[in-house]
Amino acid sequence: KLELSSTKSPISTDEVTKHNSENDCWIVINGQVYDLTSFMSIHPGGSDIIKLNAGKDVSAIFNPLHAPNAIERFLPPECYLGPLQGTMPKELICDPYTPGESKEDIARKLKLRNKLPPLESIINLYDFEMIASKILSNQAWAYYSSGSDDEISYRENHSAYNRIFFKPKVLVDVSQVDLKTEMLGSIVDVPFYATATALCKLGNPEGGEMDIARGCGQGDTKVVQMISTLASCSVDEVVNAAPSKDQIQWYQVYVNSDRNITKEMIKHVEELGVKALFVTVDAPYMGTREKDLKIKFSNSTQGAKIMKTRMDAVVNNDKEEEETADVTAGASRTLSKFIDPSLTWNDIRELKKWTKLPVVIKGVQRSEDVIKAAELGVEGVVLSNHGGRQLDYSRPPIEVLAETVPILKERNLEGKLELFIDGGVRRGTDVIKALCLGAKGVGLGRPFLYSNSCYGKDGVERAIDILKKEIEMSMKLLGVTSIKELTPELLDTSSLKIRSANLPHDILFDNLYQNPTYIKFLDG
């Protein structure tokens, strides 16, 4: 394990600048000097980003994309040379990596960020998305908002909820409504949670996933947070950021080809007190998120060449070539180096032996696999298509839920495992529909990314309060007072399968989000 130490003699800036080539590459990160000559070829983010900045201070590029302990965890100890003496000359200090945008863009967005609408003027989750689309860097917006290929699943995830209607009961005393429920053995305030998303520092460089932990725990309503393997903060930072020790956090696992890394991580997060493991299985490779890809090539001619090499490599199934070729092909592709594409059901059986925690399989997309999971004895599954970021045209999870629960009943498997669902959930009514169809809990990804990116922890808390109030109101108007009363007979799902996939027009935005007149950026 790499240990930073002041016992190493300080290194002058002149000395660093001499090692500025591909074959002799020193860089500075947060006042420490590293020799990455041999490491760059195995850097998950590709070697180009290192080669291009040999001999420079790359802290501003490194910090938004890596957990602080990434160096200790992944860099071989021999790469560490010692502390930097003084600071690098201005021209050798890299700016934050902002592919696809000019200095004017950055200045304009910074101005807007300093004139955000008052938080209390935000009245639904789409408002956060609209503001985020205006102030996030191109890279952050592309990474967060993109779905794969034509983004059909991305949009259908939400559109499917629009095809379900309620059959409300009247003349029920709804003066008191209780949203409490139980998830994986824990009593929770609300039936929804902040699901695992990566690289939160792209949108919120200071707070990252720590601000989601703070927002989930600082208000009256406590919400479960799932922490991603690919978080931009270390899991220790995120757990320690939780305002109270009894705040419930889950850990999302991408199983690494080196099983010991995963085993170690599971042991560590168990010691940290997370309450469950969610093993993501819908991303043996990261989907092709074209908005994300385009950003990488927007300011470099080399992109087309790399893209061609990478595509050839994928077509010829040439892993080696692909590894070296897609060095800057979007944040998603580079992140996928950590994930083992050979994972099978046997690995889940094995992984269960490594932990006492409940194990949930995240990214199940057909009832046959739910049955397999039940028979294998995991505690739950998340019906999910990764927010439409993986296989395009995979069905909206709410459709899979509607199909699966009757089959589990038939086979006497109902209650054998807990069903979670995520993808396209933007309204309290979406949450209620999922619960009526048998979900135990409902995950939201982008709404918490956007609220966190725009307003940090207070934005996350605001999003929670908005969603909670929508659920309370809709339950009262539905004529129910507790979660357990939410059953399928309250729904009309007769049009659920009549899909509305329009190529690739952004149906979600156009149909559901009327540009709000009340949102005003403060002038001055």
Ligand SMILES: Cc1cc2c(cc1C)[n+](S(=O)(=O)[O-])c1c(=O)[nH]c(=O)nc-1n2C[C@H](O)[C@H](O)[C@H](O)COP(=O)(O)O
């Ligand atoms: C939006 C988003 C989602 C990611 C996500 C990153 C972003 C920006 N990442 S990703 O880097 O691999 O793609 C993760 C992740 O780390 N692990 C994971 O299990 N799911 C990941 N997901 C999927 C997420 O957990 C939910 O399945 C999805 O966000 C639900 O859809 P909505 O965003 O519409 O709520």
